[in-house]
Amino acid sequence: MATSTTPSSASLSGPLQNLLRSKDLVMALTLVLIIGLMLVPLPPALLDLMIAASMAMSIGIMLLTMYIHQPLEFSVFPTVLLLVTLFRLGINISISRSILLNAEAGKIVETFGNLIVGGNYVVGVVIFLMLMIIQFVVINSGASRVAEVAARFTLDAMPGKQLAIDADLNAGLIDENQARQRRKAIETEADFYGAMDGASKFVRGDAIAAIIIMLVNILGGFVIGVLQRGMPAANALQTYVLLTIGAGLAIQVPALLVSAGAGLIVTRSTSETSLGNELFGQVSNFNVLTVGAILTGMMMFIPGLPKLPFGVITVGLGVAAYFVNRARMEERAAVAGVSAVPQPAEAETPEQMLQMVVVDPIELEIGYSLIPLIDDDSQDNLLRRITGIRRQLMAELGLILPVVRIRDNLRLSPQAYRIKIRGQEVATSEIMLDRLLAIPGTDVEEPVPGIPTTEPAFGLPAVWILEADQSQAELRGYTVVNPLSVLSTHLTEVVRGHAPDLLTRQMVQEMLNQLRQKSPASVEGVVPELLGLGEVQAVLRHLLRERVPIRDLSGILEVLANHAQVTRDPSILAEAVRQTMANTISSQYRDHDGTLHVFTLSPVLEQTLRSALVASEGGPALQMDASLAQRLLNKIGEQMEAMAGQGYLPILLCPRELRLALRRLVEQALPNLVVLAFSEVSAGTRVRAHGLVDA
Template identity: 45%
Template sequence: MPVIKKAIDTLTRYVEVIMAFCVIGIITIIIIPIPSGLLDFLLIINITLGVVILLLTLSTKNVLEFSTFPTLLLIATMFRLGLNISSTRLILSRGNAGDVIDAFANFVTGNNYIVGAVIFIIIVIVQMVVVTSGASRVSEVSARFTLDAMPGKQMAIDADLNSGMIDEQVAKKRRVDLQREASFYGAMDGASKFVKGDAIAGIIITIINLLGGILIFSMQNDMGALEALDVFGKLTIGDGLVSQIPALLISIASGILVTRSDDGQTFGKSVTKELLGVSKVIMVTAVVLLIMALVPAFPTTPFLIVSLILGCSAYLLMENEKAETQLAGNISEVIEDNKDKEENIVTTFQVEPISLEIGYALIPLVDEGNDENLINHITAIRRQCAMELGIVVNPIRIRDNLQLGPNDYLIKIKGNTIASGKIYINRYLVIDPGNTDFDLDGISTKEPSFGLDAIWIEEKDKEKADLNGYTIVEPVTVLVTHLKEIIKNNSSDLLGRQEVKQLLESTKEKYNVVVDELIPDILSLGEVQKVLQNLLKENVPIYDLVTILEVLADNGMLTKDIEILTEHVRHALKRTIVKKYLNSEGVLMVMTIHPDLEELIGGNIQKSLSGSIPVLEPNVITKVFDSIKNANDGLITKGIEPVILSPPKIRVALKNLISFTFPSLPVLSLNEIPNDIEIEAVGLVDKI
């Protein structure tokens, strides 16, 4: 075994040199005569290469898994032509081209070389007129459509990147794959011409072998014309078949490869699923064949046998469908990390921090055999939330709920429904990037995460949507994006004491001093939790936990007021807070507060269970809200997303006041703006 491994490593190391010698060898066999024994060996290699290429195309899931096919097609064609030339040289000079050609000649033609000639002509016609022409046309159309659809696919990649579904490395790989796919179809369009030319060359070489052999051996070797025709007719047909059969295999392989749809499965799995997927169709076919078997003019036995086979197959398929339906009706739970297979009695009545309930039509999304299943996406979401927000998201429990519609889903936090939606796993969600009406047929809807107008289209309309520049989103991506937004918007509710303890233990591995100093001597675990929750409520990430703990340790001896401690932490995290609100030029666009309103709020702040809040007259609050709405709407129409800039003493109270009416409008204090950040006032909040 070590010797074999060493040999494989050596071949791998010098594979470029070996390939170079192989290509040079192809040119060599065209020029230099080779013995019949070596020709037999090379012809067997040629047939083997054709079979291997055909089987590889049946095993690929998409064209990029066999992206070297166009180049390999050229090399295989040149190799085949080189062997054809070498065999022609032996036939015309010796009247014998080795055992392989002789075997094909005798086996196919028997005692009648005219039958062999007809078979050879049929193979050439099938290869050149049917398979190669069709594959060439498909490659040409696919190359054009792929190039036309590239802008739309690029936008889809950018949308996934911006939404956080993929990282920069995955986006870069998808862009490269997109370019490789376009290059592949373009190369296949040209490579198909080699196969067509090879078929024409095969016909010409065959005619040369037949006429040349008859003339040479009847004139120079005193062989009779009929005898020469009999000998060279068989050899010519044998030579033609030996060269054209591998050519036909590779032509079929090229046709299979370019006509495959990218469904992430091999050809065998795809055709089995689609051809035998509907048991009723198979059963009806069996009945039709049974009726034909009873017709007196038709042979009964063959029709009856095929009918029985199809009937049995249809019955088995029906039983399988019933089993799947019963399985979908049972109570099934899929735990995201899938490590604990048993639950104790206590966990059965505990409320999950976050859970996802799906209708029965969405159950295939959690199929573990699918690489792109929902569980893998949820794992990616948990990782992204940890990186972007600094929180630990508990494993998300997925349940089927037969009370829901087939395509519906619910997102629950601590047992309460927070959001719901509907997706179709056999359709695609199309979002119009502009303000034009959809020129597509489908089911109108709203994109659940951001409320954008959208439409669910079928697979057949996907290419048209690409060409029109629409953003196309996979159904699982729609659900996962919605789930991620819900987690981000409710991150403070998901951060319990247990999660805070996990964060502290992780931080303690490297920064044990600050953790030991703070807890429990200065603040309790619950007080630290409340500060972190306050930060998350206003979309402040807590991944810089060391800085947060140090600030709490510095100020926790002076005050236990959670709001004041939170404001101290916000001041320390000012660069983290401000950076996401800066425009492309690094300027912070703000709405300022009128001095009279500032004085009014500052003089009427009271503490409540929900925190500090200004106690104002209802008509004053209405006027303040109207002022904020008018200023904010006017700026958004100009493409400006402002923040409210507030004095430090009223920031918390003002944020609590507007949090229900304007939940996504940030309120920053002057203490949270670094000195080197440029501020531009673009609006005013007043009570008038």
Template identity: 40%
Template structure:
């Protein structure tokens, strides 16, 4: 601790160090008040502190941007309710045990705060005080508390029902590479905290409602009990007794109910929030003054009312003020729009002189996304577009996932496309396209949807699922009915990701291979020096990497790939055979790609296997020569083989697994070439690619019973 610190700073440091003890100590002190009578001065301090605490809670809810910024509110609400009830008991004890010779001497027995509320606020009329108290309690109980309770119930139910959809949306963003694992974990925690918060608010709002009822009962008991004590135990006259205990009780009720009213308003504000971008203090003036025409109409309406027998001056002052505010807002909006238009014109003017060179016109971009004019907002950061950031995130994710650096992606508009259509091109050739709507969000049935949605029907571009595009205002309702909600940028980025995964082999050029080898030279210089190009050529490395990527095998471990190719290149130069040797060296990675944990945590591959006789027949149609490996199989046999594999794999698909076929290493590569274009998502593994510690569960044996004689004859 610095010697130059002031006493206040040192006190603040001590309090901060022991702040975890403040709440337990405060609770114990409140419980002690139930037993130990308080002196009037201490009661005044606690009542003032109660009002201050309620005011701090209210203003905190006004200035926070989202409900979770005040996640301790349900606990504070319960603590504040306990504090008010304890103070009610302490004040009741002081009022009913007033030790005074006459009612006039007993006015100060409960402290100055209660006496002031009872005389200054109420005035000289007891009836006025009772009416004010009743109005305050009715407004709090019937309007504020009941409304806050209902909103808490609805918010808790909607939040819990929307949790599955939000979790699926987070998983979809993570899979698409739009967020990393840390961000996904943070969002999942936020979803859980939000559900816990609104669930706690649903229960805590019942304390507010019960506190209002308790205030009414305590007031009635204090008045009746005080009058009885004054008349029968102290022998005071009736009018003085009624005046004394009514004044003190009303003062006590107001001192307690005003903080309760403030906290009830805070509870209503915190559950009534619908956005997370601005505080209520910013949103309310901004949105109330966002429509100048409405303010002009209100000013005109007030001016018309001023011509009636109603007071003219107040109405005219209000009309002039509201009209001036509307005019000022309209001027601000016009200036803002003008500045934005000028900025756009300057950008266009700055880019106009740039003329395309002939070399630029004939150059072909490796990856290109063409968009219609309606999708321009997706790439315009000034209008909230984040497609460029999402594409950059996808490139980073694919580099980590597959070991290949995705080249820069050029995004350009194409006036020949429909407004909401886009196309993805690889080296100038069209890969695929789709339709998205920037102003809408895509609702996708997660399998548990309870009712259809109204909107624009369409297809999810990446996987071809039926979807409905809806307005963002309907998102909460769609999530309530178990739809997964995805925005337009995420849809396009997911489609782009899947296309790159399917065509990653086409991105591995000779230049890219040379770059990867140069990068490996930094960590394994001897390996590169001995292997490239003395043992294996760059073209051979390229062919092997392409073969691996076609089957979605990551090529990040280039050191193992080069070592394996160097070991076997002396025996064969066939890229297909070298690929099988490399796959065997990468068996741990390949096995873990397709294994799933069972209920006991054991990693297991669910698959189908080929009948040994069928493997022999397929092997008989494989020809290996100096030019490479070829397959000599009749179309009829190919169709029978594909049909048999598809039929046997139906059990895997029914259990939610991809079709995986495990077979002999000698025919694995050729079998995959036959199946991959005919069975979507099929994976073909060899027996030697299953790593130790991973179990294999076969759900079927692929046979072609009827075709065996004919196949033997063909062989």
């Protein structure tokens, strides 16, 4: 019998324990408690406990709004505001019941009625009305308006923020999970400000209800005291008005704190510090404090004004100016200390000079103002972005990005950076950490205030704007990115453009060793029997030069094995590899509808180019008159501009035998042109021609 009941009790204990540990149960009990406050009479001691709890919660809510870094860290504030308002209303009803039934409402209410307002109910009414005006007209009205405007601007800015997330995702700066989290944050922000706009109505209704309850308590208490308790009219008025005012003050002081918390949270902007640090950091200005101290000190000499208050304020401002100036001098000394760091001694011995023979594949030199970008304590820094770039290049090109050496260079301007490939400078630019880069879209008509510049990665016109102007710029059609994204995007494009230079023999050897472990037959008999390591490297470099992925190294080696007995020319072998990668190449350039947008050569021009085709040591080339070549480049350039104006990547589609020769002809003058052969278009890909080149 006992054995049959034990499993049943065990099966019930698990869900019961989960229910008892559930936080939802606490919320349900809290709601039941609030409803109970409205229905069940409470003794005065319990009323004191509830009033004290209301004050403690209100103080905690206001402090929490000051210590958070961004409003979304307290996204449940609208719900908390509703619960706290219901809790106060429940306490208010319980106190009113106790006042009308027993002519008492606990020690806290009595203290507020006697001590704070001095036992004078006229003063109490005035103070109560002043609190209601401050809460209702000033704080609540302003917070409601700010929440309404913030909700509208947040909804209007959502499309621009979504486009910025898509741009970072396409650039490889973030992965799919990070993009999903950022989209969720945008939705949460919009929901938060929308909820705050509605939640402010709770506080307004609470204030109106407090006034009505006060009037009901005064009139009802006066009638009960005179008619039922037989109290003199003056005594009844004194007793019930003081109790009502004391109860109103005890309830409305927490309400005022919560209203102030609501105003603080909707007026806060996103920052990396708490409100106190941010506030004192921005108002601690030496010039302002010094001039303020002088002006306040001069007011001491105005006849009739007391000298002590102005003297105390003058001394306080002077002391604050002194400490602000000392902090600024210490900061300058720290910067000077960084600048005074001795440079490493130049190489003198042969051993030291041998160390200079080996150069880093990629170097990033930054000015000292950009050092915060590599701060390990930051959630999003340059080191994490480089890790994302490495993953992106591996997935996109199959290239393993070497270690990026980051150095601070005091010879650069503070906000400048320089990118080196194998010791040679290939790109340089400047960014402003205290601003955002706004890139105009195609339909932007109204400019935004800022510092004009050029986006370094793609050479687009842009503007450095203040963070306060971000929403305005996004509404006008600008794409707004932070300085770290500007630098990482530029670095990504530089690495893409110099991918062949970064593919070393050692890297190719490691790739072959890795492939040999997983698929030995793909490597054996090819390297080094048919092709040397340098020849395989040259083929892979030819592919990377036109951004053809080399991830499928096994498939590439199979093609090389089939053609190496005919030719060992890396360019010819690379063309053979391209013919087997039609699906991969087409998928790089077709749009989401599976359409490839191109322009082609006229039949007469194709025939002319075929007749000019000659064989050379580096593969096929075009031997033609210089004037014809120049006209051909001009016509191709015109087609490229026309396609770019329509929003398409310029792609020239030509016969297979002309592709390599044409690519060599245009790669210096038109490096952004993609040259594809007809045979490199995969089956199922729709081709749409937008123009015809006829020279």
